[in-house]
């Protein structure tokens with residue numbers, strides 16, 4: 523047991539959840555490395571939601587509410603870290619979930635689907651009968667009624683190639699990625715540079731707040747959001763945090 527008073531409590535608990543995910547067969551071994559990379563950036567960010575991340579989370583909530591066929595992509599790290607939270611967000615914005623794995627195996631896909639269902643998930647797209655163009659076969663598999671025909675996709679902790687391929691298909695892509703310099707972060711339309719554990723609940727709060735808003739208000743929020751500027755702000759916030767930490 524890790525005592526709550528431990529200065530790295532949150533981070534250690536998160537690691538435990540990823541390890542547990544691997545043991546249950548829902549998270550891949552590579553997921554451990556992805557988490558390590560994420561943690562390093564979270565340290566640089568100061569392990570809190572920055573102003574720029576907050577803005578991106580609001581714009582992302584508006585995009586999901588405006589979308590006609592939104593889908594939330596779930597991988598092994600997401601399923602281990604925030605399963606309940608992602609189910610709740612999906613419910614609020616009426617976005618079905620779809621399990622989409624970089625290191626795909628049918629066994630792991632099914633385990634994640636079962637895991638999400640056991641926690642009360644509603645609609646999950648479970649077919650793999652379509653392919654995202656320009657990607658190698660296993661990494662391209664999606665549901666023809668899910669990600670394939672979605673107009674907006676939330677891809678937390680996504681790989682750069684797949685993010686780019688989804689953008690090329692004409693979808694509005696929202697990424698959650700602690701590394702503001704990753705190809706995913708640089709390619710998505712809305713990049714949330716925040717830990718997924720903090721980002722999803724904040725997106726849900728925004729979605730609840732905005733869900734009865736006029737269409738025009740939601741469109742204004744999306745139009746006023748500038749991802750390039752926001753990413754530059756995210757980098758500036760990291761630099762300021764490092765300067766403060768050095769003193």
Ligand code: ATP
Pocket residue numbers: 556557558559560561563679680681682683698699700701704705706707716717718719
């Ligand atoms: P890219 O493919 O976009 O160039 P990459 O190859 O460096 O990036 P991947 O392993 O493909 O990275 O994707 C994992 C990404 O997820 C990393 O950028 C990492 O910072 C991020 N990440 C890991 N854990 C979290 C987390 N808990 N919250 C948010 N982001 C995370």
Ligand code: MG
Pocket residue numbers: 680681682683
């Ligand atoms: Mg990658």
